[in-house]
Amino acid sequence: MATEVYIAGAAMTQFARHDQKSMQDLVQEAALGALSDAGLMSGDVQAMYSANVYGGMILGQVLVRDLQITGPALYNVENACASGATAVQLAKQALELGIYDTVLVWGVEALTQLGGGTIPLQRNDYKTTLYAAQGMTLPSVYAMRGMRYLHERDETPEILARVAVKNRAAGARNPYAQQQKEVTLEEVLTSRPVAEPLTLLQCCPSMVDGAAAVVLTTKRPASAKPVRIRASAVQSGHQELGCDDILDAEITARTAQLAYDQAGISPSEVNVVELHDAFTIAELLYYEALQLAPHGEGAALLRSGSTALGGRVPVNPSGGLLAKGHPLGATGVAQMVEMVWQLQGRATGRQVEGARVALTQCTGGGIAGVDHAASSVHILSV
Structure with missing residues (x-):
């Protein structure tokens, strides 16, 4: 029988220009919101998946350091506009394989830091x-x-x-x-x-900042309408x-x-x-x-x-x-x-x-x- 994967918690920030908030602030708001929505604590998370395009190297570890969520595996995922959805798929695969039973996935971007204009085209092609x-x-x-x-x-x-x-x-x-x-x-x-x-x-709008997060788990949530x-x-x-x-x-x-x-x-x-x-x-x-x-x-x-x-x-x-x-x-x-x-x-x-x-x-x-x-x-x- 196939392992069922549920979304136990979901949260996001407003998508807007956030001049007074860093990417750390945005991710923490979304991640803590998703954990709260799932009724879980940070210690319940066995792995994390961080999706981003323009944030730079080991961004995920930087973003959650101040939350003191350190130690579990953290995977940084970049796949252009599909980065967040790709991170969810990778997390789902790990859950189905039984590697983890509860993981946290987030995506974040702070495009206003690029200064304006259209999003740059691919430069390594x-x-x-x-x-x-x-x-x-x-x-x-x-x-x-x-x-x-x-x-x-x-x-x-x-x-x-x-x-x-x-x-x-x-x-x-x-x-x-x-x-x-x-x-x-x-x-x-x-x-x-x-x-x-x-x-x-x-x-x-290409100049926008924001973050979103979901908790994925193989444990059936207690919600009246668990989302699979x-x-x-x-x-x-x-x-x-x-x-x-x-x-x-x-x-x-x-x-x-x-x-x-x-x-x-x-x-x-x-x-x-x-x-x-x-x-x-x-x-x-x-x-x-x-x-x-x-x-x-x-x-x-x-x-x-x-x-x-x-x-x-x-x-x-x-x-x-x-x-x-x-x-x-x-x-x-x-x-x-x-x-x-x-x-x-x-x-x-x-x-x-x-x-x-x-x-x-x-x-x-x-x-x-x-x-x-x-x-x-x-x-x-x-």
Whole structure:
């Protein structure tokens, strides 16, 4: 019989600009919150997994030193935007193998320390460095996908703006989100141009700090609604030879199918989703990659209201990256925190009623000739 892995505790800080807080402060707030939520003490933790992208060497040990949680194994995990979700998968594997029975996983980032602007492209890939020298940025990469989408699907920029309107409406109900203000279609479309067809309100805030943490255990929690990790999948991208389809999120589709197979469910059984909407076009592409909509019907799914709060399968009830913010290492863990709260009926103001099965999806990084460096999909249930 397979070992069951539960999320016994979940907590996060607000995603915001935290000028008066260090990364140690942020991690300690999230980690202690998760332990308290689980009803555990730091001495109950047998191992720790710390996810981060820009914090530097042995960051995890530095972050928990002042908590006096020293001695247990601590694993530092970096996998671009998928770092947090990857850390959860590694922790789950160790629990299933019986190496530990209770572990603490956190993700953290302090992007405001970078000073502003877009997140730097990969610098140790010589091809990507060449692209950066020619002015390539992540917004421009997604803008090309957006332009191609509008052309192939015979759509107008309004469909992209609808994603921002939906997610910022959800974010306005989430006290942990960086952006807590609803916006109109007109405000989105007329906000400052970034890279056609994307405007400022269609791009996730890149300058944001925050941390999130979860306690994973093989001991069934006493909660009335214990949350179980039904599936955990992480994949790397295939090399793309020749002229590739920039609208084909192959790595996410492949990872999602692995997760569905692990969980033994179909996409139609998912009740709520947190996905990687770094830019509005991404959400539309991931509707189809996650099989929430058939190929070519992502826009119709959005227009139907099915992915809004109150819809058939709400997507990004937290506000997603577009409203909540995207502190890279923390994002994958924060998605799971939101899903735990949703499944246990604790997402006040944005609750998806009756949710029993949740899915999180997070991609990470891009190197020349590969469709994303990493993709992760997790399925949780009560």
